[in-house]
Amino acid sequence: MADPRSLIGTWSFSRVIDDRMAGARSTVTGRAELVAESDDRVRWHETGVLVTGGHELPVYRTLLIVVRDGAWVVTFEDGRYFHPWAPGEQVEHPCGRDTYLGHVDVGHLAADTVDGWTIRWDVSGPAKDYTMTTVLTPERLGETVAADDSETVG
Numbered sequence: 279m280a281d282p283r284s285l286i287g288t289w290s291f292s293r294v295i296d297d298r299m300a301g302a303r304s305t306v307t308g309r310a311e312l313v314a315e316s317d318d319r320v321r322w323h324e325t326g327v328l329v330t331g332g333h334e335l336p337v338y339r340t341l342l343i344v345v346r347d348g349a350w351v352v353t354f355e356d357g358r359y360f361h362p363w364a365p366g367e368q369v370e371h372p373c374g375r376d377t378y379l380g381h382v383d384v385g386h387l388a389a390d391t392v393d394g395w396t397i398r399w400d401v402s403g404p405a406k407d408y409t410m411t412t413v414l415t416p417e418r419l420g421e422t423v424a425a426d427d428s429e430t431v432g
Contacts, residue, residue, distance in 0.1 A: 280365040280384040282320045282343040282350055284392055285312045289414040291324070299407040304330035306337060310414055318345035322352075365395075376403025392416070 293306040308326020315321050320343040328335045340355040343363050350363035361369040361380060371378040379402075384395040397412040 280392075282312070282363055283314055285384070285395065286314050286320065287312060288417045289395075290417055291326070291412055291414045293326075293410060293412040295330075295408055295410045297408040302331065304328060306412075308337070309417070312343075319343070373401075374403070374405065376401060376406045 289310040289312070291306075291308055291310050295304040295306070297304065306326045306328045308324055310322065310324045313321045313323075322341040322343060323338070324340075325336070325338045328337045341360065342353045342355065342357070343350055344353060345351075352360040352363050354360055361371045361378075363382075365382040365384045367381070369380045369382075371380065379400045381398050382395060383397075385393050394413065394415045396414070397410075399410045401408050401410070
């Protein structure tokens with residue numbers, strides 16, 4: 279399992295949201311900054327622009343990756359539990375009657391260098407039916423990688 283501290287830095291990201299319920303595709307492009315606030319707490323802050331239905335809207339969110347009971351977990355900014363930090367494994371987040379099934383895949387150039395990572399959420403239930411795929415690349419490599427249907431996730 280990848281230690282989230284290996285992702286410290288600034289990342290460009292591209293996100294595609296395929297909403298089957300609405301029959302629409304939206305995109306987000308932006309930056310994610312992961313900062314170690316302590317040995318057992320990483321702040322994950324995203325800013326970007328959502329393009330949906332012909333509109334462009336600024337978006338942002340902050341998550342935390344923290345150690346709880348000896349294991350890394352992802353929480354919302356207010357500390358509420360989101361899911362375990364378990365790259366390479368499926369994670370689940372119940373949201374009301376809807377279910378989020380997620381997968382984080384961290385790629386490596388070498389044992390200690392991450393060349394990018396992908397996050398995929400398959401969301402289903404009475405109120406939601408979409409797939410959201412995010413591709414993150416280190417800013418030092420320059421270009422943002424497009425998150426499209428050809429992306430293979432775990």
